[in-house]
Amino acid sequence: NAGVTQTPKFQVLKTGQSMTLQCAQDMNHEYMSWYRQDPGMGLRLIHYSVGAGITDQGEVPNGYNVSRSTTEDFPLRLLSAAPSQTSVYFCASSYSEAGQPQHFGDGTRLSIL
Amino acid sequence: EDQVTQSPEALRLQEGESSSLNCSYTVSGLRGLFWYRQDPGKGPEFLFTLYSAGEEKEKERLKATLTKKESFLHITAPKPEDSATYLCAVYGGATNKLIFGTGTLLAVQP
Numbered sequence: 001n002a003g004v005t006q007t008p009k010f011q012v013l014k015t016g017q018s019m020t021l022q023c024a025q026d027m028n029h030e031y032m033s034w035y036r037q038d039p040g041m042g043l044r045l046i047h048y049s050v051g052a053g054i055t056d057q058g059e060v061p062n063g064y065n066v067s068r069s070t071t072e073d074f075p076l077r078l079l080s081a082a083p084s085q086t087s088v089y090f091c092a093s094s095y096s097e098a099g100q101p102q103h104f105g106d107g108t109r110l111s112i113l
Numbered sequence: 114e115d116q117v118t119q120s121p122e123a124l125r126l127q128e129g130e131s132s133s134l135n136c137s138y139t140v141s142g143l144r145g146l147f148w149y150r151q152d153p154g155k156g157p158e159f160l161f162t163l164y165s166a167g168e169e170k171e172k173e174r175l176k177a178t179l180t181k182k183e184s185f186l187h188i189t190a191p192k193p194e195d196s197a198t199y200l201c202a203v204y205g206g207a208t209n210k211l212i213f214g215t216g217t218l219l220a221v222q223p
Binding site: 004035040041042043044045058059090092098099101102103104105106107 | 117144145147149154155156157158159162200202204205209210211212213214215216
């Protein structure tokens with residue numbers, strides 16, 4: 001039982017490049033979400049999904065895109081990377097909603113040069 | 114505006130020295146308060162959920178309590194392995210989103 005798996009663990013990009021951060025969970029959770037964690041700030045919600053085919057914006061969605069074609073996978077796409085997107089990104093899942101204990105992956109550490 | 118504030122930002126304890134971490138919140142219609150532990154290079158790990166004022170939860174050396182304005186995470190006789198960042202999050206308010214505090218970095222020295 002792997003829980004929430006994020007890949008890659010580390011990535012360095014140049015400004016303007018695009019990439020996809022992968023997130024997969026094997027717990028059959030309906031709710032999945034993406035957060036970014038920056039020094040001195042709490043985890044901030046980027047996008048979330050309450051089930052396959054349904055996504056919505058969080059607190060800081062600009063510059064990011066998501067899709068949810070299956071229950072298991074919730075990839076996060078950076079459309080045109082900017083230095084302000086340098087951060088640690090966490091994917092999380094729970095049974096059905098945000099108000100339940102979240103299971104987090106171990107993060108992707110992303111640097112934009 | 115819904116807000117979560119954790120204090121202190123950092124805390125250094127000697128092994129066996131008990132203390133408390135604070136999480137104060139301003140959320141209309143609190144539907145749940147969560148405590149997580151985060152080790153360096155890892156994602157947050159769920160510890161407790163509290164739903165109503167007066168509720169308490171315990172796990173090993175940790176005890177979480179909740180009032181109408183704040184929550185405390187009490188650490189009794191801590192060990193070095195309790196060293197981590199402890200995050201508080203609240204659920205509810207106008208947007209029904211999960212709002213995280215910035216965390217307390219706890220270091221327990223042997």
